[in-house]
Amino acid sequence: MYYKDDFNVTFKEESAFYRYLDDVEKRAEWFRAQSKDLKVEAVTKDSICSPIGNINLEYLKEDTLKNSGLMIKTPDRSCYLGISAVKSLKGRARIDGKALAELDKETLAYILNECLKVSKGKSLLRFCEGKVRAVLSGDEKDYSIMSMPEVYTIAGAYIYSDFETAAFKSGCADHNLVNATWELRDQRLNESYQELLGRYGKTFNGELSASVRISTSDVGSSGANIFYTVSANDQYIILGETLKVRHKNCKGTEDFNQNMASIFEYYKAAVQEVLQLCDIWVNHPANAMIGVMKQAGFSKKLIAETVERYRASAGEQPCSAYEIYCGICDVISIARQQETNERGLLLLEEKVAACVNRRWHELDIPGEIKY
Known part of the structure; x- marks a missing residue:
């Protein structure tokens, strides 16, 4: 089931992890094409991609229809587009914006094609597990392949x-x-x-x-x-x-x-x-915690549970941003209790780390703040 866009796997043994990396490397392929020669199409029930060994093409098409809904064609082959490649493809076409996600697939494909027609240079495409997983710059000064x-x-x-x-x-x-x-x-x-x-x-x-x-x-x-x-x-x-x-x-x-x-x-x-946060004094710690966590993109539920846990242990006494940050780190143990998977925990860790460089003073405000 490696071909599915929502595929994920976890490892507890190091040897199994390295075997997986080696196996993926053997199955993957990098190839280059002129950016202006790339053509994007919306996937339909009648779409056909180039033959791929050991993967059922109908299953591959079905998964693509559920996710990116796009396929990409070069002069040599036709490939379904993995959801992980959408962002980089937009980058090669030099377009971006939230509105693109709201377009139907045919309109999005048309816009991408019009932009690719005027693109210069080559694109570097990664083909892995039956789909193109990335469309990157073909210039090694912009993107260098790392094994x-x-x-x-x-x-x-x-x-x-x-x-x-x-x-x-x-x-x-x-x-x-x-x-x-x-x-x-x-x-x-x-x-x-x-x-x-x-x-x-x-x-x-x-x-x-x-x-x-x-x-x-x-x-x-x-x-x-x-x-x-x-x-x-x-x-x-x-x-x-x-x-x-x-x-x-x-x-x-x-x-x-x-x-x-x-x-x-x-x-x-x-x-x-992290310890530099000791130099930042906060008079309204719970409010600052709410503001920082909202900016970092935590869910309302996790913010509420983390703040209430902090209030129960530390109260409302003024303190340094370091103490508040340590309280925010408790979100990981809360998420573990909720049986969040490994990938979800890693994403939460990155959100927590992003809190370090927030503008704490601007979020240190009195009054009641909603989660």
Whole structure:
């Protein structure tokens, strides 16, 4: 069922994760075509794509009709378009806007074709699991192919060699992103955390554990990114993204390799960024929490549950934005109790991390605020 646009898979064993990456790499294909030669069509019950081995074309068509509703043709082949490719295709056509999502498929295909006719250069298409999954720039200065198995092999090698104890925790993949998380234990993690806390007049005497997540995409959704979280005294703190290596300038994998050599330094930078919230004083913490979480895109239900949990433990006393941020991190444990899947939890973590750089002072307002 890999061909389905809503396909996703999780892994608890590292060997199974790497086997999956290798298998996908063997089945996938990259090819280039002149952008002006691309033609987009709305899929109908009579649509026919180029033959594909080991995949039922009727099932493939049915899944496409439920999702993108489009197919893309080059001078050499006709392919159904995966939903993950829609954003990048619009990018190649140099159009965007919410109104495009409201158009019927025939009108959308017409607009895309008119724009592609005047596009210059080549497009790089990724064909995987029966569909085109991305339509990217064919210029390596704009997009450089990074081998997914190679990225994670490099990541694992550095993680196991740089930390005292490291263990694969989980992996997950869909047609947009791949993520893998390792749990870490190292005296340096404790020492640097204590040192940075001390700069803000805070102390920590417990045992700290950390996890590092490597996230990347081969459809243009993401570069190769490092994402940290820590657990200290039963408090789960999301440190967020500390490194983004873009698929650009012909050396994305080379850049990632060089940056992984400094993986511990990125941990310290992530801790420092979150602890800077200690310098921001908030007089109306619950209201600021509501405002920050609304801006980050959390659901009303999760905002309400997180804020009420915070109020129950901390009350309404003024505090630093750091304390409020730690309260926002509790949204992950709430989501776990609601049996949110692994992919959903990762998306929530990214929303939490985005809260760090919000304009806290502007959201520190009195009165009653609705969720």
